[in-house]
Amino acid sequence: xxxxxxxxxxxxxxxxxxxxxxxxxxxxxxxxxxxxxxxxxxxxxxxxxxxxxxxxxxxxxxxxxxxxxxxxxxxxxxxxxxxxxxxxxxxxxxxxxxxxxxxxxxxxxxx
Numbered sequence: 102x103x104x105x106x107x108x109x110x111x112x113x114x115x116x117x118x119x120x121x122x123x124x125x126x127x128x129x130x131x132x133x134x135x136x137x138x139x140x141x142x143x144x145x146x147x148x149x150x151x152x153x154x155x156x157x158x159x160x161x162x163x164x165x166x167x168x169x170x171x172x173x174x175x176x177x178x179x180x181x182x183x184x185x186x187x188x189x190x191x192x193x194x195x196x197x198x199x200x201x202x203x204x205x206x207x208x209x210x211x212x
Contacts (some may be wrong), residue, residue: 120146122208130159131164141167146193146209150186157185170199175185 126141129155139153151165157180165173165187173196175187189196197204204210 120208121150124165124207125199128168131166135195139165140163142184144207144209146189146196147180148175148186148188152185153183156180156196163187170203173199 121143122145122171123143124141128139128141128151130137130139130151131212137153137155139151142150144150150167152166157163157177159180161177161178163175163177167173174190176190178186178188179186183210193209200207
């Protein structure tokens with residue numbers, strides 16, 4: 102997988118520090134007024150990995166709609182053959198609050 106960062110983006114090592122939890126959720130990715138069905142493969146407080154049959158450009162802004170949890174503003178941090186890494190644009194504490202009671206079971210916060 103190819104990772105890329107920009108001075109205007111959060112440094113990659115900061116995003117990758119958060120522990121990831123494997124999940125398999127259906128979601129919808131919005132890009133340029135087109136909705137794409139995707140699978141969320143893993144999640145952390147910093148971002149998530151999705152799978153979908155389309156190309157994404159690193160640093161592109163996207164919207165991800167996860168049923169029950171809502172709409173998240175993200176940007177693409179890597180993309181490789183149908184797998185894509187997204188970083189949340191909102192701070193980690195905001196993301197954790199959005200997942201409410203599921204935050205602990207997802208590993209987004211420690212007990």
